[in-house]
Amino acid sequence: MDIFGVWFFVLAFAYCNFSCSNLCEAQDHFNVMDYGATSDGHTDDSKAFLKAWAAACSSSAQYPKVIVPPAKTLLVNPIIFSGPCHAQNINFVILGTIMAPKSPSSWDLRDPSRWLVFKDVNGLNVFGFGTIDGRGRAWWDQSCKYHPQLGKCTKLAPTAMKFLSCNGSTVNNLKLINSAQTHISLKGCNKFHINNVVIQSPGNSPNTDGIHIHSSHNVVITNGKIGCGDDCISIGDYISNIRIANIECGPGHGIRATCPxxxxxxxxxxxxxxxxxxxxxxxxxxxxxxxxxxxxxxxxxxxxxxxxxxxxxxxxxxxxxxxxxxxxxxxxxxxxxxxxxxxx
Structure with missing residues (x-):
């Protein structure tokens, strides 16, 4: 083979490797915009989220990532992200804003206690400096706690993020605001770490716990700022080995505070x-x-x-x-x- 042929072979091989590397890397990322999300803040983008999740959950990539891109506001109806997934770890990266429906009627014929649910997902990492907006005002205005005179007042309202049987998982660097009721709930989880979350809802918003833990073990909650209308962190039954450190609470009913x-x-x-x-x-x-x-x-x-x-x-x-x-x-x-x- 002459020198030209050798160089052609080397360059072709390098190009193939480069192209394959880029392709493989792209397959690690599953951007909801690529699955039909509109991000106009009015159209329901739930199907796009489910499609991106299904692709990531079944992916053979080592660390698949669902991406909610920055500078985007996406309306999402009540939804369940179900596992188990193929990869040992799966990332859900929230850089933009995920927004709940404004009207409680969006939960008609649905479980009113849920909005965003992760179920049976091990090795889940939810992070990204984005915002989860529960838009709970309409729920608060019909709460039985403050409006018992209403004919159909509401006792049960959606938790913004529920984690059910998610082991070896984390939530990092998120901001959750104005949940209809509890902001983050753990049930049946083991080895779960919540770090550097900011939770904000008005001090008079009914039953808006910051974080609720139930039937879970080996839970660590650190470096959070929680201001809500109920318990900053509430701990239910069947709990063991819970560590809570560096939590600022106010307004709220517990743990650590920068105000009364x-x-x-x-x-x-x-x-x-x-x-x-x-x-x-x-x-x-x-x-x-x-x-x-x-x-x-x-x-x-x-x-x-x-x-x-x-x-x-x-x-x-x-x-x-x-x-x-x-x-x-x-x-x-x-x-x-x-x-x-x-x-x-």
Whole structure:
């Protein structure tokens, strides 16, 4: 083969490799715009999301990614992203805004507790500096909590993002606003990390918990800013090994705050479910009620293994003092203000 033939072969081989590399890389990304999304903020883009998800979930790529591009606002009706997926890890990258339907009628004949649901997806990573807008105002205006006189007031409203049986998964760097009810909910999850999320809804919005955890284990929640109308973080039954750190809450009812909240450390357990091995550590803030620490546990199945360390809670009202109240709660305390109350 002459020198020209050699160079032709080398260049052709390099071109093929380059083209294949670009093609393979492109197949890792599944942009909802490529599957028919309009992003006009009025047209339902749910089908485009489901098509992009189906392609990513069945992809043989090592790290498939569903992409919601920046500078786009996409209207999405109630939807379920189901697994299991082919890849061990799948990414859902939100760079734009996902917006809920404005009217509760969009949930007619549908489960009113759900909007965006991820179900049976392991190794899921949801991230991207985008926004999830629940547009909950219409739901709040018909809430039974504030409008019991309405003939058809609403007790149950959609959770913005539900994760059902999603293990080894993460949520990072998202902003969630104005959910109709709870913003993020975990159920049946194991090894789940929520980090650096911002949650915002009005302080008087009904039942708008920031994060709710139920029947889940090994959950870590860190570096969040939560302002909502109910609990910043609520913890239900069948929970173990939960770590919460560096959470700012306000307005809201719990964990850590940059403004006054109610009952800074609160456990009200009269249902017969035992609470055990809970650590409260390095909590500083103010309480707008006289009782800053309130552990009110069951007489029949008391709280045990409670540890309090480096806690300083003061009154939000100048000149007022706060107290600690413990009922049927056993454990150890170190450097706790307003004082100890645990049974040793």
């Amino acid at each position: 909240i109610f009952n800074f450390i609160l456990v009200l357990e009269k249902t017969g479910v035992q609470i055990s091995n809970v650590v409260y550590k390095e909590i500083y803030g103010t309480s707008s009620t006289n009782i800053a620490i309130n552990l009110n546990c069951s007489r029949y199945v008391p709280c045990v293994g409670i540890s309090m360390e480096s806690i300083e809670l003061t009154s939000a009202k100048i000149g007022k003092k706060v107290t600690a109240n413990c009922s049927n709660a056993h454990g150890q305390e170190t450097d706790v203000v307003p004082g100890s109350c645990l049974l040793h």
